[in-house]
Amino acid sequence: MDAHEVNSDRPPGPSRRELLKAAAALPLLAGNRARADEPRRKANADGPWWLREQPRKSRVVELQSDRVVRGEFIDQTMLREMTEKVVAVYADTPDSARGWKRILGGANRIAIKFNQVGASILRTTPAMATALVESLAAAGYAKERITLVEAPPHIQKHLGTRSATVGWDQSIEIDGEPERLARWWVEADAVINVGFLKTHRIAGMSAAMKNISHGIIERPARYHASACAPYIAQVIGSKLVTEKLRLNLINATKAAIKGGPGVTSDNIEDLGLLLAGGDPVALDAVAFELLLAQRRRAGVDGPLEAQYIEEAGRRGVGRAQPAGIEHIVL
Secondary structure: OOOOOOOOOOOOOOOHHHHHHHHHHOHHHHHHHHOOOOOOOOOEOOEOHHHHHOOOOEEEEEEEOOOOEEOOEEOHHHHHHHHHHHHHHHHOOOOHHHHHHHHHOOOOOEEEEOOOOOHHHHOOHHHHHHHHHHHHHHOOOOHHHEEEEOOOHHHHHHHOOEEOOOOEEEEEEEOOEEEEEEHHHHHOOEEEEEEEEEEEOOOEEEOOHHHHHOOOEOOHHHHOHHHHOOHHHHHHOOHHHHOOEEEEEEEEEEEEOOOOOOOOOOOEEEEEEEEEEOOHHHHHHHHHHHHHHHHHHHOOOOOOOOHHHHHHHHOOOOOOOHHHEEEEEO
């Protein structure tokens, strides 16, 4: 891979005394770090597992390659290398196979949630789906137990994966009202969330959190008021969501830097970026700064805000401030 490794602002590891104090206060964290093949813990009243597992800072891994985008196409080999690299670094394991085991544990039914809005123009989902499914298969997860959600039917057939179960099941509470979740979500043991990087005319940005919050509930149109805050945070912070959401990826190999969430040929930029993290709030916070920087480079005028990120941070769903994020740039 042509991308060289640079550790940006990565703080030194905690002292032995800090580790012992954290282990005493957070026994689940100690259990997770003890074994690389142990699955992520479920959420409880203490908040999302990603805050308990990384009590000091939320890890976000960023990897860029100038070679992954080849005109209208994606270099499949390069994208898989990038995917496996960010998985291994995020999970703090020597390789992606052990990284997947740490992230997914013994999950039998794995769902991978893509974003179909703009996918036909960006044309990166088939390559991303192939990279993930083949990497998971190499780590021992059977393809026939993997469900691809909002991926093209032809790629599902080609890879031998399952189609998403249709319908609605258990409910969560949004703004005091019950809202049913997609049945495929409820049936899954673990979910890998793969969002695009796009501007959004209401929310400001669509990346990791919005790909889930408005993609798994029965009536998403009801929850766009006030720039989607606090609704995105309410969905992501609910136990039925946090306990299944094991990894968030942002596929920014190509991104829509203006005019989103729809995608046209004149608002796409080739970025060659892939981001990974367990905390979707921290991941979106990093992605938003990257989006703003790219807009400045491209000379895009006009302000852009994503209020839902700060709102999710205030509600304890994740970490939205740079001081609480371990941003690793490869």
